[in-house]
Amino acid sequence: MAPSAQLHLVLGEEELLIERAVSSIVAEVRAGGAGDNLPVTRLRAGDVSAAELAEMLSPSLFAEDRVIVLEAAAEAGKDAVALVQEVADEPPEGVVLVVLHTGGGRAKALAPALQKANARVHDCQKVTKPAERVDFVRGEFRALGVRVAADVVAAVIEAVGNNLRELAAACSQLAADTGGKIDIAAVRRYYSGKAEVSGFEIADLAVAGDRAGAMEALRWASLRGLHPVLLADALADSVHTIARVGSAGNGDPFRLAGQLGLAPFKVKKAQAQVRGWNPETISAALQVVATLNADVKGASANADYAVERAVEQVLELRSRRR
Structure with a gap:
């Protein structure tokens, strides 16, 4: 076995990605x-002594292959x-040693030492940027052998949320239930309950000035128990x-996406929405959402009333855009 195949550094804090890597x-x-x-032993760096770890990592008498997964290595002691x-x-x-490290902690220097x-x-690493979530969902569908349009990826994220585990499950379920023929209608059909109460539909309707649609969606969200904070x-x-x-x-949505740290589809959608606003109404809307927060x-x-009032105020601002 090549030395590089015996030593692995799993670097970051995204649990789903860590599980998949291991x-x-x-x-x-x-x-x-x-x-x-194949024996697979998982040890927490803070729970195992240096002597126990040394025994685990010593050559086997019969040269049997085994995998040692050292968890929470960022908190390992000096001897370990x-x-x-x-x-x-x-x-x-x-021996195949798999070290799980966040990149920080008291044993911060261990990660670059292993890389060396x-x-x-x-x-x-944690997936925090919208563009990274788009890449993740697109990658999930690709791994399942399914090709989907950009608006389908956006619909899945808006319907399901930001949790990678839930997004991965949704991609897998959609691929299985549709035979790989996934469009926005399929996303809405299978995740309509969640999409209706995600809050994003209400927000999109409000900033677009669709009073009837926004208020109807808001009432559905309230009936389904969506928390006002969301x-x-x-x-x-x-x-x-x-x-x-x-x-x-x-400008080009893809170029602006990199500058603004947003997903291209989100920039493109906002470019269409912003035509109904001007600097004065946008400034006022920012005050509305700050107060709502x-x-x-x-x-x-009454948080529910506060949300309804804020949506009404945004709709009013959108209506006097000129």
Whole structure:
């Protein structure tokens, strides 16, 4: 076994990606001849002594392959760190060491040391940017052998939310239920309940000036029990996006997406929405959502009423755009 295949650094904090990385490493070792009986031991760096770790990482008497997964390595003690670095320089025969590290912590220096030792790095950083979520969903569909349009990817994210585990499950379920023929109608059909109460539909209708549609969607959301904070966040997100895109001026959505840290589909949608606004009404709408944020977090005695009033105010501002 090549040394680089014996040493792996799983770097980041995104749990789903970490699980997948570890699973792929174990599957690779098994496929390499270790078989299904491959021993896999998981240890937390803070719960195991240096002596116990040394025993685990020492060469096997019978040279049997095994995988050692060291979790929470960022919190490892000085002795454990020294031992891992020693093993990294010359991995024992048959031992595959998988180090899970956040990139910070008291053992922060361990991650770059393992990279210097030519560990195979698995990037599992938190997915926080909209563009990264778009890439993730597109990648999920691609892995399932399904090609979807950009607006379908956007619809899935708006309907399901930002949790990667839920997004992955939704992609898998949609691919299975539709036979791979996925359009926006299919997303709405299978996730209509969640999409209706996500808050994004209400926000889009409000900033577009669709009073009847926005108020009907808001009442459905209230009946289904969507928390006012989520509604407030969705409305604030739409208004802030319009403000940012509007101030950036016209331009290619893909170029602006990189400058603004937004997904291209979101920039394109905001460019269409901003035509109904001007700097004065956008400024006023920003004040409305700022007040709403405080209201739903305790400043108002009735958070549901505060949300309804804010939606009404945004609709009113949109109606006097000129």
